[in-house]
Amino acid sequence: MDYEKIVSIINKVLGNSSHQRIDLDSHLVGPGSEIDSMSLVQICLALEEEADKINASFDWTSEKAMSQLNSIFKSPRSLCDHFNKQVERCS
Amino acid sequence: MTYILTGGKSGLGLSIAKTLRQNNHHVLTISRRDDQHDPDHLQADVTDYSSLKKAYNLIKKTHTTCKGLINCAGIASMNLALTTPSNITREVIELNLIGTIYSCQVFAPLLIKKPGSRIINFSTIAVPLSLEGESIYVASKAGVEAFSKVFAKELSPFKTTVNVIAPGPVRTNLLKGLSDKQIQNVVQSQILKTELQLSDIDSCVQLLLSPFSDTLTGHVFNVGGVR
Numbered sequence: 001m002d003y004e005k006i007v008s009i010i011n012k013v014l015g016n017s018s019h020q021r022i023d024l025d026s027h028l029v030g031p032g033s034e035i036d037s038m039s040l041v042q043i044c045l046a047l048e049e050e051a052d053k054i055n056a057s058f059d060w061t062s063e064k065a066m067s068q069l070n071s072i073f074k075s076p077r078s079l080c081d082h083f084n085k086q087v088e089r090c091s
Numbered sequence: 092m093t094y095i096l097t098g099g100k101s102g103l104g105l106s107i108a109k110t111l112r113q114n115n116h117h118v119l120t121i122s123r124r125d126d127q128h129d130p131d132h133l134q135a136d137v138t139d140y141s142s143l144k145k146a147y148n149l150i151k152k153t154h155t156t157c158k159g160l161i162n163c164a165g166i167a168s169m170n171l172a173l174t175t176p177s178n179i180t181r182e183v184i185e186l187n188l189i190g191t192i193y194s195c196q197v198f199a200p201l202l203i204k205k206p207g208s209r210i211i212n213f214s215t216i217a218v219p220l221s222l223e224g225e226s227i228y229v230a231s232k233a234g235v236e237a238f239s240k241v242f243a244k245e246l247s248p249f250k251t252t253v254n255v256i257a258p259g260p261v262r263t264n265l266l267k268g269l270s271d272k273q274i275q276n277v278v279q280s281q282i283l284k285t286e287l288q289l290s291d292i293d294s295c296v297q298l299l300l301s302p303f304s305d306t307l308t309g310h311v312f313n314v315g316g317v318r
Contacts, residue, residue, distance in 0.1 A: 038248035045200055057148065061196065 001050065006080040009050065013042045022076060029073040040073065047083055056090035058083055093117045093154040097137050097194050098164030100124050102263035106289040107161060107296050119154065121146055122164065137164045137190030143197040150201060157201040159209035159300055162191045169268040172226040180227050187231035192238055199246065206250035209300050212239045214257035219317045220280050236311050243309035252308035256295050259315035261287045282316025
């Protein structure tokens with residue numbers, strides 16, 4: 001998945017609920033994030049569906065998801081990198 | 092509509108599965124038991140996250156609209172804390188508490204896609220009664236109750252309800268270590284002084300799955316009543 005695609009997926013999930021459009025380095029969690037927990041789960045579900053389309057799996061319950069410094073949810077960029085690593089492992 | 096039911100091959104779980112099927116619901120049971128003759132059974136261990144994940148991936152491919160999750164898998168150990176072997180302590184906590192949490196974590200994504208989905212977990216009247224000789228079991232179920240109340244809040248944006256049924260004693264294999272007198276003592280601690288039947292628990296499940304319970308969440312239902 002490329003960076004453009006993940007930003008597009010996230011913005012599609014957020015719809016009109018976010019005041020600001022999300023870019024590649026927007027914070028998805030923590031202070032400054034405009035994404036609530038419900039939207040975050042919906043983004044994960046959307047990514048899981050993307051993984052399903054290519055017969056891969058996406059697990060968002062990694063220990064890294066909890067890390068403040070290296071969270072996979074730090075930004076769309078880090079989430080995309082994590083997604084691609086998981087998909088690579090499946091292939 | 093599909094209901095996922097852990098521990099659906101014996102005791103309370105089996106009774107609930109039968110009742111739901113009689114009412115034309117599709118039920119997928121999950122347990123450690125290998126039953127290749129039952130197309131609606133998946134072998135998985137609720138204490139093993141990866142085993143549940145495999146079951147999740149299978150269900151996702153074939154049943155996209157899951158309406159509910161009922162976590163019945165559990166064991167009891169009637170023993171004083173001081174005389175309970177460490178492996179039994181671990182087993183009770185792992186199956187009752189960790190197993191319920193894992194099951195909720197793994198299967199909730201199948202439910203939250205559809206508003207109005209249900210999660211029902213199981214506890215026991217022994218929790219509010221603080222029954223002597225059941226400390227480890229009570230600790231595991233008190234954990235289930237606490238988890239479920241918080242999980243209900245976390246899933247509320249998805250309109251998925253999470254409730255706990257915590258009945259008085261029902262004669263299943265789970266109670267085989269208790270004498271009639273011990274069971275009657277607990278029954279006498281209930282508000283309704285009658286021994287519960289499996290059908291009483293089935294009815295509570297039916298109620299929580301029905302549209303009448305759309306706004307009931309984060310509750311612990313002590314079937315039989317507790318003072």
